[in-house]
Amino acid sequence: MARLNLLEETRFEKVPVTVYPNQDVASIQVANRIASIIKEKQANGETAVLGLATGATPIKVYKELVRLHKEEGLSFKNVVTFNLDEYYPMQPTAVQSYVTFMNKNLFDHVDIPRENINIPDGTLAEDQVQAFCEAYEQKISNLGGLDIQILGIGRTGHIGFNEPGSAPNSGTRLVTLDDLTRRDASHDFGGKENVPTKAITMGVGTIFKAREIILMAWNEKKAEIVKKAVEGEISSDIPATFLQLSDHVEFILDEGAACLLTRFDTPWLAHDVEWTDSLIKKAVVWLSLKLNKAILKLTDDDYNNNGMASLSTTKGPAYNINIKIFNELQRTITGWPGGKPGVDDSNRPERAEPARKNAILFSPHPDDDVISMGGTFIRLADQGHNVHVAYQTSGNNAVWDDDARRFLEFATDITKELGDDAAKLENLYNESNAYFAKKQPKEIDPEIIRKVKAYIRKGEAIAGARFVGLPDENIHFQDLPFYDRQKFSKDVSFEDDIQQTMELLRQVKPHQVFAAGDFHDPHGTHKVCFDIILEALTRLRATEEWAKDCWLWLYRGAWYEFPMHEIEMAVPLSPQEVKRKRLAIFKHQSQKDLPVFPGDDPREFWVRAEDRTTYTAGLYRKLGLADYEAIEAFVKWKFD
Template structure:
């Protein structure tokens, strides 16, 4: 069996069993979409393991090209498990990493040398002399010779058998930024601003992210016998669509992979969501017209034609690939009225349900009139940033509202902010040794962000008291505010622990104590440092453990989005309108989080302050409803219902 046949068989069998989708005429790169990334990562790890064992059976070395970043972490975890539990040996494996920041010491926690040893090499039996990673500690006059030698080493080992890739939002693979040539080789490159912005959270600030890196070239990557690219989440959807369906261009370097004969993109549903077959499947061919798909199509058509729902015509539907929908529904007139009513019924001023009213066409139940509610907030400000208007409305309408802050958020407080509080504390109590120590620490390293146990404690208290200021302003008692301080977060650094049983138990205990009729949780998975996803997983896992408890039969779960993204109109199950006064109240509630204003540490690529982002996003949601022909509101917050089985 040749290597090519082996890889093709593996691709056709393993992936199809996991759920493969046929590529369409729009797609120029083979891709496979999984419901979520965990299972996909295990299958990729299995392919790598099978390749290693195949090479072992032939007494040959296996040459792997490896990537860093968040995308391959679960692959590496599974490879470690296969080594420890199933005896997979890496003694015949030789690895070449894609890239490294420059300048960068290998001992630095942000280095890819550190990353690879932390996530993989320290836990397997690979020979140290078989590990090759670009060096970030070279002198400038050593870089060219190193890059030439790196290429020679790959070639002397027979080339890469398998190359694992991620993709950046600029379309870079490795650190081959826009403008990289198809035949480029290992070299020093200047990083794109967006790439550095995406890395800013790891470095505790954009200004600390290196501006250059050493990377394998496009030509080097394309010579690999097999390439697998991983992409997870909504924030990768746009660049994935452009890469798979667009034209080959140096401005999107990943598009060069369209010309590689053995490349597969492994995606989750979020990353694949803008591919034509998922975003607008009616343009691909026959599709099953479910209510959710009809909603998506109607909203899309309104946007495309700049018409409100009730103005769409038979011709509009027919001209844009939806003739089968009209055949199913009868006419544009009937379909328009049906969809107008469905979307209009998502709007309610009563997020907890309207007492003594017919709730047939309302998103929430009328009973019980006064509900017990938990608002889970991943960080100590997501409650008011993401659903401050709804929070205020629930309290005003008399519900028993609890807020659970899942993490302390301590690392998001800058040292100069902590210094202010320490100085005030020392003025009040000149003998306080903790405040003295903090002041000495920060002044000694005034230009550096770092954390110590004392600093973390003060930073945690800062965020806790800011949260209490906001919840008191909205009108709930301190006894209804719960600071969970989930252990996964409390590492004192950007890198967090994996979600553990203790985290889930804490969330489960609170839900069991409150026995809520409503749970609100952050469903925003584009959070730049990943806490939202872990926090949401803790809720989902807790619910799974207790879903058979009698009180859970009356519990509904509503997901809100964070500061980076909003639900599409077609996805929204409940929209809460806000008046100008309520918008102002929400803004004031956000302002209590003073440590997160004016240069917040985890900004992402949006320079607006959180309150501005939230306000403009809420106004944009109201505008989208208005453009569909609905009532004219100042702003709206949106929720999607999560139904657990």
């Protein structure tokens, strides 16, 4: 029976899929499978031939392999490796090269003979590449083929650098990179214009010859392409779908990457479910949007014809379910994000008392506050709450060199005008000009330049907070140390960041904390900043009474909104408030027009923010609720 249930649950999936709670657990499992192959080959006096991948996905696999080597004696002396790909052209010593990546994350820490390492050569003349690729294939064949190939997946569906249009029998070759692939790599290269347009990659056919293939994917950012690769039709538009043709492939995912698979996203379509309150809400919202019918207009036939017959028969009729879910959604909407004083708050998102709350809004970057929840920020200040804002990082990464030069020119001129010591500032200006002239992509700025860029963003953040209505003493520029430390090492301690955050929280003693819950941030800063806040609050709740009464609200930024069924507080904005929010965003002049790291969305941040909140308001309207100009959405964190 268990086997039948599993088959029913996974019937939409065309490849074997294993889902782990998080990427840490999954990575250890993959590392153990690789280690087992190595040990088995050692026991038989044979060579283990590994196909390896680069990028963020396999880093923790390599970290565990290094641990197994150092702590448990796993030897790599009988291992030969072949990497999937390399940018072209690319010097092996470049920071972005996959030679550097593999040395840093694996090879420099284990006992593999250097002659056993094979990585495509990005230094070849173009007329030598084809011969190199043929020799690469032959060398794999001469060793008896790959024992295991590990893969990640790009958002184009590429495996290796086999972009859309690749053939299922393709071999190692020189390819042109998709524009989305280059945009995703732009952060590593200091801009898309610096990302190579080509790469050398193993082909799909080469990958298929491996005796075992493992494709790994982590977090919700990969969920959409994972669903297409696992449940979609085989197509050269998504090369990862070719893996459906293999009998020896497995997708290993964390819960985030798996969240859009049918058995997790709409499980009532895949198997019998226990209809919990949260699942009922999710299903009814899904059905309403799918049929483009307001919730109160859904019928029993609608439920029965769309995989929800068991819901209407066990919890129905449909009318009763519709009324319940409609009321739940209606109660999320409030014009009083700090709570409405003197009213019954039993069905409201926030408490009525105290009438004037201490609130602190944590902003990972200096503009996330107004971009993500600017309307709510303004509303809290207008309604008389004691609102503080804390800018967690300097954001100096995201300032153009030209902006830094412009501000230095201004500072030099004003210093001369005032008759102060202009020589030091002029020297800084001249040295900065010389540095900018020879600066390489992704080169880390010297400390003084980082400070200049931080001051630019600090001034903009203060201007934005003042525009909202905050007094200067309620504006805190934390400049948490981890942000600059991580430029030099990813293995950093966050203890002083946590202590600094705890001290600020003690100072404010907030009833409300607003924090960025947008963990899709492509650069990872939002998640780190949230973890620091969560740890600080968790420690305080264990020892200080006020902290136990502190509610933590999560907002999201310019990338994604919370799913409708998860929203617990929805703050509607009038057209006038949308305009005020826009003007607050405009105070961040260095981020307007073309930010340094725009991601893969060409819209300006203020446009993204308005489109997102307008879209959320549109969803409420489609569900049959009131029609607002815009809505900012929040989810309350549940402490254990």
